[in-house]
Amino acid sequence: MNNIYFEICAIPVYIIIMLTTFIRKTTKGLANELFVALSGVSLIATLTDITSEMVCRGGMLDETRYVVANVSLYLYFLLRNGTVVLYLFFLFAITRTSYLIHKMRLKVLIMAPYLVLALSVLSNPLHHKIFYVTNEDGYHRGDWILILYVISLLYVLVGTVYIASCKRFLEMGKWLALLSMYLLIFVSVIVQFFFSDMLVEMYATSIAFLMVILLVLRPEEITDSSVGLPSWKAYQTELKKIIVMKQPAQITVIRFINANEIRTYLGEERYRIYVVRIADEIDQLCRKERLSYEIFFEHPGSLYLIFDNLDFDLKPHLAGLISSVKDKTKEIENTGAKLVPRVCTIRVPEDLDNLDDILHFGHEFFGLVPFEQTYSQASDIVVSKNFKIESDMDNILSRAIMKRGFEMYYQPIYSIRDERFVSAEALIRLNDTKYGFVSPGLFIPAAESRGLILPIGDFVLEDVYQFIAENDIEVLGLKYIEVNLSVVQCLQKDLPKKVKALEEKYGVAPDKVNLEITETTYDTVGGVLDGNLKRLSNMGYIFSLDDYGTGYSNMQRVSKLPLKMIKIDKSLVDGMNTQDGMSIMRNTIHMMKDIRKELIVEGVETKETFDQLKAMGCDYIQGYYFSKPLPADQFLAFVKRENLGIG
Numbered sequence: 001m002n003n004i005y006f007e008i009c010a011i012p013v014y015i016i017i018m019l020t021t022f023i024r025k026t027t028k029g030l031a032n033e034l035f036v037a038l039s040g041v042s043l044i045a046t047l048t049d050i051t052s053e054m055v056c057r058g059g060m061l062d063e064t065r066y067v068v069a070n071v072s073l074y075l076y077f078l079l080r081n082g083t084v085v086l087y088l089f090f091l092f093a094i095t096r097t098s099y100l101i102h103k104m105r106l107k108v109l110i111m112a113p114y115l116v117l118a119l120s121v122l123s124n125p126l127h128h129k130i131f132y133v134t135n136e137d138g139y140h141r142g143d144w145i146l147i148l149y150v151i152s153l154l155y156v157l158v159g160t161v162y163i164a165s166c167k168r169f170l171e172m173g174k175w176l177a178l179l180s181m182y183l184l185i186f187v188s189v190i191v192q193f194f195f196s197d198m199l200v201e202m203y204a205t206s207i208a209f210l211m212v213i214l215l216v217l218r219p220e221e222i223t224d225s226s227v228g229l230p231s232w233k234a235y236q237t238e239l240k241k242i243i244v245m246k247q248p249a250q251i252t253v254i255r256f257i258n259a260n261e262i263r264t265y266l267g268e269e270r271y272r273i274y275v276v277r278i279a280d281e282i283d284q285l286c287r288k289e290r291l292s293y294e295i296f297f298e299h300p301g302s303l304y305l306i307f308d309n310l311d312f313d314l315k316p317h318l319a320g321l322i323s324s325v326k327d328k329t330k331e332i333e334n335t336g337a338k339l340v341p342r343v344c345t346i347r348v349p350e351d352l353d354n355l356d357d358i359l360h361f362g363h364e365f366f367g368l369v370p371f372e373q374t375y376s377q378a379s380d381i382v383v384s385k386n387f388k389i390e391s392d393m394d395n396i397l398s399r400a401i402m403k404r405g406f407e408m409y410y411q412p413i414y415s416i417r418d419e420r421f422v423s424a425e426a427l428i429r430l431n432d433t434k435y436g437f438v439s440p441g442l443f444i445p446a447a448e449s450r451g452l453i454l455p456i457g458d459f460v461l462e463d464v465y466q467f468i469a470e471n472d473i474e475v476l477g478l479k480y481i482e483v484n485l486s487v488v489q490c491l492q493k494d495l496p497k498k499v500k501a502l503e504e505k506y507g508v509a510p511d512k513v514n515l516e517i518t519e520t521t522y523d524t525v526g527g528v529l530d531g532n533l534k535r536l537s538n539m540g541y542i543f544s545l546d547d548y549g550t551g552y553s554n555m556q557r558v559s560k561l562p563l564k565m566i567k568i569d570k571s572l573v574d575g576m577n578t579q580d581g582m583s584i585m586r587n588t589i590h591m592m593k594d595i596r597k598e599l600i601v602e603g604v605e606t607k608e609t610f611d612q613l614k615a616m617g618c619d620y621i622q623g624y625y626f627s628k629p630l631p632a633d634q635f636l637a638f639v640k641r642e643n644l645g646i647g
């Protein structure tokens with residue numbers, strides 16, 4: 001009599017697995033669906049095995065027991081061997097290679113051995129070569145049972161080789177868990193070989209499934225807890241599989257450019273509802289279009305969609321999608337909170353074929369297209385000069401630092417009261433041997449994130465001090481030169497010491513230099529900056545606040561900082577073409593005057609704007625209306641001509 005206790009123990013294990021699957025909602029997506037099917041089929045196979053075992057016990061079989069034994073044995077052979085095939089499909093799905101077997105021919109090829117097996121089982125009543133049941137002593141193996149073993153072994157071998165080949169991109173735990181199915185089947189076959197009455201195979205399989213659910217299908221590991229959608233980490237994992245397996249895919253990135261503000265405005269819970277509703281609308285669209293897709297969320301507001309269907313074009317559906325989101329989120333958007341999307345489609349591998357590039361692209365693409373453009377395609381962006389520069393920034397920066405590829409330009413600043421140019425802003429320029437002019441808007445943030453801003457900042461200070469020393473700027477009517485300080489420079493404890501050394505080296509007085517800092521600088525490094533600001537201002541330096549009007553401008557804080565001047569950003573100037581924009585500018589100037597700050601407005605391009613700002617009481621004007629930033633010699637010639645009437 002066979003020992004079926006292990007088989008019985010497998011039943012609660014399968015039930016726990018299935019319950020867990022439903023409770024954790026890991027039922028969507030091909031891999032999850034296959035896993036649910038696998039657990040169900042295995043549970044039924046176990047039940048049929050136990051049934052046939054129990055029925056065949058206890059002597060002569062009556063008619064009913066004979067039929068039950070036969071039915072459960074047929075079911076057992078079909079289902080048990082079916083799980084091995086299903087598991088292979090599950091492996092393809094979990095490692096994202098199902099696309100390789102999309103073609104019907106390949107599916108049939110994989111299924112063929114199983115079809116042979118099924119045919120031999122189903123034709124058993126004719127030949128009884130697989131098994132037969134007698135009324136006297138129940139179940140007997142037939143000679144052809146070997147076919148079943150050989151076919152199953154074939155699937156096991158293919159699966160084992162396949163998992164072995166996936167080691168390079170699977171985490172160790174996940175890899176072992178997926179392999180455990182075959183290892184445990186192997187162990188159980190050996191146990192059954194030595195102890196032929198011990199039925200342990202189905203139990204071993206259930207334990208392997210448990211390993212998979214514990215170590216592989218882990219929603220808590222791949223879910224973004226803030227919105228309950230698959231996370232950025234899961235996106236990275238899936239992308240990695242796509243790249244390693246060379247799977248063609250289409251990725252759509254939806255980036256909400258004002259996510260942080262909307263999240264703060266709505267609060268965590270309402271923001272979550274907003275994002276989930278948007279994800280639901282995307283889901284509806286994909287269902288309608290019969291698309292297989294996966295969605296991921298990155299904090300604070302990016303959605304990534306991976307489509308297996310390469311022909312799907314989101315563009316014609318975008319307007320409809322936006323309006324249905326608007327419909328479904330009326331009560332949120334009516335409060336004035338509206339997430340503003342920027343959408344980009346990336347084809348892998350045509351547009352980008354490298355994991356880091358795709359991840360980086362998802363974070364940067366909206367800065368590489370015109371601000372108003374909602375939809376873009378990576379194929380258009382990757383050929384743009386700015387993108388090529390962004391991607392090659394490491395080389396560009398190291399070339400520039402090694403070969404001193406930087407040069408300082410100067411943009412004159414006009415005083416409305418004095419009616420002449422009284423200062424200038426020093427602006428760095430990078431002329432690369434390969435790409436030509438590279439905008440500081442691109443390379444300054446890149447240098448900051450790569451820890452290369454200090455040598456650049458040192459070059460800027462040195463060059464400006466030298467410029468002031470070599471040219472008697474006072475004679476030209478210039479009071480000082482403005483220098484931009486980056487966040488990292490402000491964090492340097494020895495910044496005042498460095499500045500002191502330059503003063504002495506070039507014999508330049510502190511009142512000839514004005515240091516520009518930004519509010520973001522202040523937000524990030526408040527404490528250290530306070531110390532540096534105090535020491536430098538004790539040494540006689542004056543400070544300007546750059547880019548006022550971008551970010552979170554806070555008047556109270558501005559009034560407390562040792563700032564003499566405020567530079568109003570170009571974006572506020574651009575806004576002056578509307579009534580509201582005019583009011584904002586007028587009131588900003590008014591407020592700044594009230595707290596006794598001097599005002600420079602940047603980005604003035606026309607006479608009309610100049611006149612309007614003059615009427616509003618602005619002190620200084622900087623912009624293309626007067627001059628673009630110029631190389632040192634051209635700048636000197638400009639000021640001589642404009643201020644002194646020479647040349």
Ligand code: C2E
Nearest residue numbers: 427428440441444460484485486603604605622623624625
């Ligand atoms: P910023 O300090 O706000 O500099 C003003 C920017 O506005 C300059 O861009 C200038 O060329 C541009 N601009 C001035 N008037 C007009 C105008 O009428 N129309 C338009 N369209 N633009 C105008 P630039 O030189 O490209 O510099 C961009 C940013 O890069 C600067 O913004 C600053 O944040 C940074 N940067 C530039 N040079 C340096 C530097 O030496 N050190 C540091 N740390 N940052 C720098």
Ligand code: MG
Nearest residue numbers: 425484516546
């Ligand atoms: Mg500046």
Ligand code: MG
Nearest residue numbers: 546547567602
């Ligand atoms: Mg500025």
